[in-house]
Amino acid sequence: QLHLAESGGDLVQPGGSLRLSCAMSGFFGSPYAIIWFRQAPGKEREAVACITSSGGYVLYGNSGGSGRFPISQDNAKRTVFLDLNGLQPEDTAVYYCAARNRNQCDPHENSYAFWGRGTQVTVST
Numbered sequence: 001q002l003h004l005a006e007s008g009g010d011l012v013q014p015g016g017s018l019r020l021s022c023a024m025s026g027f028f029g030s031p032y033a034i035i036w037f038r039q040a041p042g043k044e045r046e047a048v049a050c051i052t053s054s055g056g057y058v059l060y061g062n063s064g065g066s067g068r069f070p071i072s073q074d075n076a077k078r079t080v081f082l083d084l085n086g087l088q089p090e091d092t093a094v095y096y097c098a099a100r101n102r103n104q105c106d107p108h109e110n111s112y113a114f115w116g117r118g119t120q121v122t123v124s125t
Contacts, residue, residue: 002028002114004097011118017085020119022097024078028114034080035112036071038063038093038121050096051068051080052107058105063091087123094118 008020011114022034035050046114047060049071057071073080080097 002026004099004114004116006095006097006116006119009095009121011122011124012087013125014020014088014123016087016123017083018121020082020084020095020097020121022080022082022116024080024099026091028099029101031097032101033103033105034073034097034099035105035107036069036082036095036097037109038095039118040090040093043093045096045109047107047109049082050107052103052105054103054104056105059105060107072117083122084121087121089123092121092123094120 002030005023030053032053036048037045038048039045048063048070049059049072051057068085070083095114100112100116
């Protein structure tokens with residue numbers, strides 16, 4: 001059984017940066033895709049960025065697609081990172097990582113069987 005644990009969320013000022021981590025534990029073979037979603041208060045969950053076991057990645061929407069939030073992974077540490085740069089108040093959300101056993105990204109949350117509990121990012125003065 002795979003377990004995911006997010007960390008790195010915090011309160012930051014506009015323009016600041018954070019590095020979120022998604023640590024994997026338990027059995028989880030290749031291939032896989034790990035994705036970051038976020039959910040702001042009163043809004044639907046949205047995909048931010050995804051990376052596969054082969055190293056391919058997809059950046060989604062205005063957040064990921066802007067290039068402000070690059071995704072990377074450390075295979076030895078079994079950890080996926082999401083770097084949040086140039087944070088704005090509208091980036092305030094709970095950020096979740098999720099995983100599935102396919103070497104292909106998909107922005108739909110129903111495609112992922114394994115989820116972490118989320119980490120809170122708050123951008124405010």
